[in-house]
Each structure stands twice: as C-alpha cells, then as structure tokens.
Amino acid sequence: MAEKPWGGRFSEKTDRIAEIFTSSIDVDRRLYAHDIEGSIAHCKTLAKGGIITGEESDALIQGLGKIKRDIEREEFEFDEGLEDIHMNIEARLVNDLGKVAQKLHTARSRNDQVALDVRMYLRDETTVIIKNLIRLREVILDLASAHIDIVLPGYTHLQRAQPILLSHHWMAYYEMFSRDTERFGDALGRINVMPLGSAAIAGTTYPIDRHFTAKLLHFPKVAENSIDAVSDRDFIIEFLSAASITMVHFSRLSEELVLWSSSEFGFIEIPDAFATGSSIMPQKKNPDIPELVRGKSGVVFGNLMAILTIMKSLPLAYNRDMQEDKALLFEGSDVLKACLEVYHRMLPKLSISRETMGRAVSSGFLNATDLADYLVAKGMVFRDAHKCVGEAVRYAVSKGKELQDLTIEELKAVSSLIDKDVYPLLEVDSMINRRTSYGGTAKRCVLSAIENGKARIKEEMKPYCKTGEKAGKKP
Numbered sequence: 001m002a003e004k005p006w007g008g009r010f011s012e013k014t015d016r017i018a019e020i021f022t023s024s025i026d027v028d029r030r031l032y033a034h035d036i037e038g039s040i041a042h043c044k045t046l047a048k049g050g051i052i053t054g055e056e057s058d059a060l061i062q063g064l065g066k067i068k069r070d071i072e073r074e075e076f077e078f079d080e081g082l083e084d085i086h087m088n089i090e091a092r093l094v095n096d097l098g099k100v101a102q103k104l105h106t107a108r109s110r111n112d113q114v115a116l117d118v119r120m121y122l123r124d125e126t127t128v129i130i131k132n133l134i135r136l137r138e139v140i141l142d143l144a145s146a147h148i149d150i151v152l153p154g155y156t157h158l159q160r161a162q163p164i165l166l167s168h169h170w171m172a173y174y175e176m177f178s179r180d181t182e183r184f185g186d187a188l189g190r191i192n193v194m195p196l197g198s199a200a201i202a203g204t205t206y207p208i209d210r211h212f213t214a215k216l217l218h219f220p221k222v223a224e225n226s227i228d229a230v231s232d233r234d235f236i237i238e239f240l241s242a243a244s245i246t247m248v249h250f251s252r253l254s255e256e257l258v259l260w261s262s263s264e265f266g267f268i269e270i271p272d273a274f275a276t277g278s279s280i281m282p283q284k285k286n287p288d289i290p291e292l293v294r295g296k297s298g299v300v301f302g303n304l305m306a307i308l309t310i311m312k313s314l315p316l317a318y319n320r321d322m323q324e325d326k327a328l329l330f331e332g333s334d335v336l337k338a339c340l341e342v343y344h345r346m347l348p349k350l351s352i353s354r355e356t357m358g359r360a361v362s363s364g365f366l367n368a369t370d371l372a373d374y375l376v377a378k379g380m381v382f383r384d385a386h387k388c389v390g391e392a393v394r395y396a397v398s399k400g401k402e403l404q405d406l407t408i409e410e411l412k413a414v415s416s417l418i419d420k421d422v423y424p425l426l427e428v429d430s431m432i433n434r435r436t437s438y439g440g441t442a443k444r445c446v447l448s449a450i451e452n453g454k455a456r457i458k459e460e461m462k463p464y465c466k467t468g469e470k471a472g473k474k475p
C-alpha cells in the first residue's frame, strides 16, 4: 500500500475498512483526462511564476502525458489506498520521476483541484448535451413537417378537447426542448469558471497567475473568491436541475407514447426494433423504451434531491461530504445522454395511424367551441352561447348524434341565430384552420412555427459551426 501524503502527521496506518470507505477512485477515475490537463496547466503556471524551472515543468508535463497514455491503454494500476484520481496520478508521477514530481502539488490543494476537474468534465458534458438536444429538435422538426396534414384530438384532462394538427403537438415538444437547450447554455456560463489557485481555502502564498491558468484551460472567467471557489457546487445543482426539467419533458412525451401505443388509443405503433415482447404472453409488444425513459426521470430527480440535501447545511468551505457529488452528477448526465440518444433514433421510426387519429376527432363534440364562437359572431355574448351549445350537446347526446349531424331545424330549436352556414364551420378542416391566433394550430401558423424553429436552430448552431462541427454529426 502506498504512503499517504499526510503520513507525517499520523502515527497509525489507516484502517483497511476506513480506507475502502473513504476511497472514491472507482467513481472519480473518469476524471483522469481533465485532472491531467489541469495539472499540465498548473505546471506551466508554476514555471511562469518561477516556482519551478522550465525544465522541471517540461519533465512533469511529459510524465503526465505518459500516465494519460497508460490509463488509456488500461496499463495503469489504480490503488484504492490512494483514495482518488488526484492522488493516484500524483503517486504514479512520483514513482516515475522521483523528487521533481513532489513539486507538482505546490500552490494547490485537492480542494481546488477537484473543483477544477469537475467543472472541466461538466462543461464537456454540457456541450455534448446541448448538441444532442439540438439534434433531437431537428428530428422533431422533421416529424412536424412530415405530419402537417394529420389531425388528432388535443386533450385537456385527458378528455378530447379540440382538434389539433399532429405537427402542432410535436412543436410543443420542440418548444420544451428549446428551453432545455437554453437552460443548459445558461448553466454552462456558470460551470465555465476557473477555481484553481484557491488552494485549500484561502489562496496561496506563491506568485501564481490564475488568469494565465484560466487562459491555458480556455476558461472565460476566474473564480473571484477562494472560499467560494472550493465550496461551490451550485453548478452541479444547476446542471442536475436542468437535466431534471429535460427529463420531465422526456417523461411526459414517454407517457403519451405509452398511451398512444395502447390498443385503447391505437394512435401509433412503436417499431419492433424499439419494443420488447413478453416472456409469457406471445401477443404482447411492450413500449419498454418510453417506460424506461419515464422511469429514469425518477433517477435524475432523485440525484438532484441528493445533491441539494448534501449541500444544504455544509459550513464553508470544503467538506468531505462533497465527494458524493460526482456519482450523482455522472449518473444524471449518463442517463440524460442515453435518453437523448435512444429518442433520437426511435422517434423518426414511429408509425402513425392517421386514420385512428382522424376518427377520434370526428366524435365527442370537439366542435362545440366552434358552434359557440359562431353564435358569438352572430351577436350572442359568449356565456350565453356557451350555455346554448351545452344544451345542444345534451340534446345531441340524447339522440345519439354529433353536433354536425343535427338538422337545421334541430339547431334552430337551440337558437334561432343558427343558419345553414354553420355546417362548414363544424368541420375539422375549418376547426383547425380558423385557429390562426399566433401560436395556434392552423396549418399556416404551424408551418411558420416550423420555419421559425429551423431558423432558431441555425442561429444556435453558429458557435459550433465555427469550429467546423455540424448539428447532424454525433459529437
């Protein structure tokens, strides 16, 4: 077992169970690349301040590069006695280079080091998530364009309410995922702040140029207060809350896909490639993917609750409780990325039953509001019109008819204001296309929403296209 860096102060060896209990290497080893990148920048900063020589810095950087290669080739032996990724790498560097490697940790502490690593890791994750959200929105725009002539009932209280275009329904999800994209972009601004050089809590006596380190690591900002820099985990809370809101959206979409694929609805069929069967009932095809996405939302919400609870009573500054943050963050991010990936693949392959959706619109008095609006146009106040139509619906129900099936005499008995010109207004096409208020379901509104959606994506992709990347390409 390797020597502990704090060995000088201690007269006993660490208890084996305590060692296992405190170790986080199984979780934080995935920070290795960011840890090494941060250490390389730290070497350069130390050399710039004359704290180590240029040759020493070069030797350390070379040694760190070799460790990175060894980890990638799985030729690095992780030691849980060395607690975490930071100490594992440092111990190996000392082993490889001797005395000079013992200078690496000058002017820093693991407290600012871990904050740096997590911020670097998370800004990469957030960038991937933003790009994948944009890709998903592109898929939704394609669905909206393809389904522009498909009508289905819009629901309130899960009761048929008014007819809508399926495209309009998809575009509602486009808006949700747009806000998510924005939220992650916003969070990125607060993730992308450089904490290194705050050392354990109070800063350092060494002449280090923190702005230089920030520049090397492409951080636009430097943490302003050393106490806050080592104790702040807001950026993780923010990331997991943005992830949770995105998962709410995924969960609602999933719930709809589960309902819509049931025999009761019959609106869609989940492609075989994305469904599973039952081990006992041969006829079954189950919507497991939407169900799992819906279920995994609970995991992400749970992780958000966990990090909030961990942080809520911690006195300043660093406390070991905070080590628990990484497992929550990694899992939250992994789950979200997996959901983005699977929906990106599955959504374009859904098969839509235009007929069943259309049939569901033709019954259930979905044109009742339109009849009331007709009466208002003829001079009746809306509340009276509402009452009148309510009576018409009651009458129609008693006759087993829909409003559009009532004769003109029957309608006139409800209100003498009604004429034959009412019938075209009770048809689905009119119900949809007369709803032209901005953001409404009329075809021309939805078509312009789709165009607007495309333009927004183009704008959002600009910063990524600068570096030669495209939305369609998997990051």
Ligand code: ARG
Binding pocket: 024, 028, 083, 084, 110, 111, 114, 318, 320, 322, 323, 324
């Ligand atoms: N593994 C630790 C963590 O993730 C690194 C920081 C340890 N700092 C300390 N003072 N023990 O939080």
